[in-house]
Amino acid sequence: MFTAGHVSLAGRLRAAKPKDPAMPKEIAVDPALTRRPGSIELPPIPVHAYDRPFAAERAARGDAALVDVLRHMLLIREFESMLGAFKAQGAYAGISYLYKGPAHLSIGQEAAAVGQALALEPADHVFGSHRSHGEFIAKGLSAIARLGEPALEAIMAGHQGGALLRAVESHIGGGDTRARAENFLLFGLLAEIFMRANGFNGGMGGSMHAFFPPFGAYPNNAIVGASAGIAAGAALAKKLLTGDGITVANAGDGSTGCGPVWEAMNFSAMAQYDTLWTDQRRGGLPVLYFFTNNFYAMGGQTRGETMGWDRLARIGAAVNPAAMHAETVDGTDPLAVADAVTRKRALLVAGRGPALLDVECYRLSGHSTTDANAYRTREEMQAWQALDPIETFSARLVAHGVLEPDAVAAMKAAAAETIRAVTAAAVDPAIAPIVDVHADPELIGRLMFADAEIAVPAGEPVTLKPLGEVARIRQDAKKARFGLSETGEKLSAMRAITLRDALFESVLHHMAHDERLIAYGEECREWGGAFGVYRGLSELFPHQRLFNSPISEAAIVATAVGYALEGGRALVELMYGDFIGRAGDEIFNQMAKWHSMSAGALKVPVVLRCSIGSKYGAQHSQDWTALCAHIPGLKVVYPATPYDAKGLLASALAGDDPVVFFESQRLYDTTEHFHAGGVPTDYYRVPFGVPDVKRAGEDLTILTIGPSLYAALAAADELQATHGLSTEVIDARSLVPFDYAPVLASVKKTRRLLVVSEASERGSFAMTLAANIGRFAFGDLVAAPRVIGSPNWIVPGADMETTYFPQVADILDVVTGELFPEKKSNRRGVRGWDELDLARRAL
Amino acid sequence: MDVDILVPQLGNEIEEAQVDSWLKAEGDSVTAGEALVAITTPKLTMEIEAPASGTLKSILIPADELAAVGAVLGVIESA
Structure with a gap:
């Protein structure tokens, strides 16, 4: 690039200035002020200052x-x-x-x-x-003392259709409204502590x-x-x-x-x-x-x-x-x-x-x-x-x-x-009935999810300015909705709607039409999220609807849960799925459980977006879908195409249940290659739980989770061209819930199943899918279901990633080497290891 | 001396950007550090500053066109 008298310099960058003077965030960091010497004065903190006679x-x-x-x-x-x-x-x-x-x-x-x-x-x-x-x-007791008697009567009559109140009136009594309400309170709590059916929370x-x-x-x-x-x-x-x-x-x-x-x-x-x-x-x-x-x-x-x-x-x-x-x-x-x-x-x-x-x-x-009070003295x-x-x-x-x-x-x-x-x-x-699981074995199972959706948010959008004044929306409006040209060429991410844009469209619709919905996370505002999904949203919504949170993953999720328990709806983001550990209790015990622990009285409409990285090594590139899918009470989805991403996110935002919504950073620029007509401009929902056949075939079924879809499709092309094998490729899309019927129908036809996922294999959701399909389709299969995941070691650096995440060659090796042994050819992938030995060592 | 204005590497997965608008016209004098051209990637919108002072000699990639990472957007004849 260098020639005499001619240099090439990448221009320095700066963020484009917001065009709307109402919106820029101006909290200047003035070195002259912040570097001034001084000391921090703390206000006095009173200790036992109460002295009212x-x-x-x-x-x-x-x-x-x-x-x-x-x-x-x-x-x-x-x-x-x-x-x-x-x-x-x-x-x-x-x-x-x-x-x-x-x-x-x-x-x-x-x-x-x-x-x-x-x-x-x-x-x-x-x-x-x-x-x-x-x-x-x-x-x-305080509320009973303050609420009016009609309100108390209505509360008691309205709870469990009045069943709890009737039990109190028949067996405890109490006289006037407040006395009965106190007994109602104490009995409802004690029945709950004993985990009885008419406890306040149905014994859950x-x-x-x-x-x-x-x-x-x-x-x-x-x-x-x-x-x-x-x-x-x-x-x-x-x-x-x-x-x-x-x-x-x-x-x-x-x-x-x-x-x-x-x-x-x-x-x-x-x-x-x-x-x-x-x-x-x-x-x-x-x-x-x-x-x-x-x-x-x-x-x-x-x-x-x-x-x-x-x-x-x-x-x-x-x-x-x-x-x-x-x-x-x-x-x-x-x-x-x-x-x-x-x-x-x-x-x-x-x-x-x-x-x-x-x-x-x-x-x-x-x-x-x-x-035994061993830690304190009698004195x-x-x-x-x-x-x-x-x-x-x-x-x-x-x-x-x-x-x-x-x-x-x-x-x-x-x-x-x-x-x-x-x-x-x-x-x-007889008064506080035992929760009869024997009579109704799925009783608790039915309490895990609300499985309800709000109507499509409609009406005039509530935004700071017209949508047409947002550069991102104008740019996206010029893009093609389908990602392939008439000749089958892939269009640039700048020329066709990407998965990132598709997510934006569902977020925009819900944000603009449902003021109960708030969105936050680290860098969600000016930055538009670390991966630009929200780019442009900060021009449309005030800080109270869309804000930058502190780097507090636990608080991000816990506050979303609290906001949702009070009737709000929350869309929150963990920049990387690897940060789930930082919000472990909040995701696994709080977000997941309040619907069921309340016997359905509380709803937790929280959508937690987590991106799955790559190229950033062991702590920024992990697929932890299985961790979330393992926890009862969480819905888990992982779309791989723009059409699915937009529709699944709309369903997530419309649903009354907590959802962990995984996104692959490698797929943000992916355009739509499957859905005829491309990604619809209008709002639509893709229901959770329905795996989608992305390519029809007769000889083999490959079921994929997340970005493995694309490796499987490329492998399917090659299997057809080189070996004459017709491969059906099914994109799981959802992990929880998951309807096995489409996969079982496919396997009935192909009699062979390979599940591909980028998660570490041990304990992965791919293993769960393979085990269940092996059981449900045992009579149809001619070979045991096979899983290709990532090995059970750390995600290596960018240049080694192809030795880690399943590649086309790895899929071809397994299909031709194991599922169709007669097609066996020289190994092309890196997976030359002894599977049994690795399994023994848990690797 | 001619100085190229390049599309910088804007992130691992970003391969190209769209030129939104040139803030200067050919023949305009420019000062190093001055905002020169606005571009948008799939992730973000930003302005590229002039890498040198001088005259904007030529605009090679006009507004609304795509530019690959590393492409020469234009040239400054430095003072």
């Missing part, structure tokens, strides 16, 4: 409310004591029952739960932990996953800290959709060691809520991180042993300049807690969230019923026993003349009688 509380709240605080604590204490008695002695109040499930009790922490709920409105939603019976009951949730949305009691969670991200996402829904109330993320002190909790707190404090968003309810997310700090994370001590903080509230200072308005409060005093929650709630409602409370209290019971337990919130609060009520000592004793007896009556009903299978 009891008389003032009494005047403000009234005696009846104060008595109810005690009553609510007594009900929680008695409820949990009952569970503890069943676990320890198999009996409570003369009722024998073998309870086999978990009982993570919060005895001693009742003031934290009741104080919190005292400050919350019914529309405020609390998300719990594995130790949240108390918070659930407290929130329910249990102790650690109970919730009842009408009272604002949202899912508890068996995973420590998992409610943080979900509550943040729910707060996003409150900010954007309902404008009503706040959310509370209940977690323990131990959860401050969990990365996803940090991610959630930062996500709820992102500066862009103030700097860039233009929604009606300005400011940070209205979420309160309520840490019930009982000083122990099971047996490890947070302060002094496992954490670096001296005071839990200190961590607020790490999150934002407001230090999350953090405070340490006395969790043994329900009024101190209520005071703090009231003040934090006001900040959240004013758009100044998020907030953090470090609520110090003490778990007088063990972590679980197998806890310490006795010191805190003296601060038992029920005893101390009772004493204050008596000391100030609110209650007579006899009245306290009577209240304890009444709480015991209430719990006894509820328990007697809940243990009785």
Whole structure:
């Protein structure tokens, strides 16, 4: 290229400037400002600052409310004591029952739960932990106290068609609406803990996953800290959709060691809520991180042993300049807690969230019923026993003349009688029926998915400017819809609609016509996603509809789940599928399970786009479809053509179920070669679960997952030309669900099956397909189904990739060497290894 | 001295780009670093800056045409 007096230089690049002055993001990084010397000032973080005299509380709240605080604590204490008695002695109040499930009790922490709920409105939603019976009951009792009687009657009559209410009325009673509602709450929870059919969640949730949305009691969670991200996402829904109330993320002190909790707190404090968003309810997310700090994370001590903080509230200072308005409060005093929650709630409602409370209290019971308290001293337990919130609060009520000592004793007896009556009903299978899986073996299976879709979003598009003013849309409009010319030449990705463009079209349709849908992920805005799928979208949608998230994969997925649980719809992106591990719990336990654990009451319309890379080696090129397909509750698709990509993404965005949507980076520039007429301009859906015959044939069936389609098609050409073998190539398209019928029909004809996928073979979905088809089509096959995947070692660098991902030659070797031995010729592929030996070594 | 304006390597999988518009006409004087030509790849839209100061001597690939990575978009006669 070099000649004398002539140089060739690649021009330096810069991003094309946004043309619309309303849209550019201008947060200049000024070196003069950021390099100025100084020090960081932290706001003071109050510790046990509550000092309101009891008389003032009494005047403000009234005696009846104060008595109810005690009553609510007594009900929680008695409820949990009952569970503890069943676990320890198999009996409570003369009722024998073998309870086999978990009982993570919060005895001693009742003031934290009741104080919190005292400050919350019914529309405020609390998300719990594995130790949240108390918070659930407290929130329910608080909502019952605040909701009008007609609303309560409607809620009870509407749940399970009134079945739960009828059980309560027939077997427990309760008199007036509120009394019946309290029994309804306690019975619905206990039946759920016993996993009975008329538990709040149909017996699918249990102790650690109970919730009842009408009272604002949202899912508890068996995973420590998992409610943080979900509550943040729910707060996003409150900010954007309902404008009503706040959310509370209940977690323990131990959860401050969990990365996803940090991610959630930062996500709820992102500066862009103030700097860039233009929604009606300005400011940070209205979420309160309520840490019930009982000083122990099971047996490890947070302060002094496992954490670096001296005071839990200190961590607020790490999150934002407001230090999350953090405070340490006395969790043994329900009024101190209520005071703090009231003040934090006001900040959240004013758009100044998020907030953090470090609520110090003490778990007088063990972590679980197998806890021998080996990690703490008798003296310490006795010191805190003296601060038992029920005893101390009772004493204050008596000391100030609110209650007579006899009245306290009577209240304890009444709480015991209430719990006894509820328990007697809940243990009785005639009142709280066992979930009868024997009679209906597929009952739980049917709860895995909603399998419902919204109507096609229609109406005037809601965008910042007309679609025709977006350069990308104008450019795409000029492109051919089919990727082959009349003479069969492949058109350039600049001249025909690509898989990337096809995805964009479905996203655009749903985003423009359904304001409940929000999209986010790393680099989703100006960059248009790392691979340009969203290029142009930032011109059309404000930040609250499409935003750059922090590099917080756990928070990306968890917030999407919380947003969806509250009635929103979320499209989120993990740049590379290899980052699924960073959001493992959020994808595998949260996104996948809330529909089924709620017996279908909750829906999780979340689409998680994950690209599968190549050329970037071992941690950026892995096909992890099988990981997701393995998890019950996730739908998994992996389109390989633009037509399928557009239609499947439309189905994903329309569906009410969580979907992991895989995309191959190698296929983003692929144009449409199959669908007659090319990719339709109009909106359409391709249903999940239907494998598609991409090439018809008679002698052999090759079933492919993802980009292996193209290797299989090239191999089919060569098998026809060289060996006279006619190959049927079927693109799986979906992994979950998957209809075997088209493949079985094909195999009935061809009698031979090869499954090709780029995933590591061991445990891959290709193996699952081969095993099932081998079983379903055993009589039709003349050879065992064969799988070609990638070997069970790391994805090598770019120049070695053809030795790793199945290539045309690898397919030809297997077809001619094994499925048609008479066609055997010299091996051309790299796979010269001893299969049995590799299998033995698990390679 | 003539300086070529090349289509840069824009990513592993990108093979070509479309010229959206030339921001300068042939014969215009240009300053190194000045935005010269807007291009679009399947992934993104960007502006290429003048690699040298001088005069835009020739535009070899006009607007709306495709240019392969490494192709010469135009030539600057440097001052």
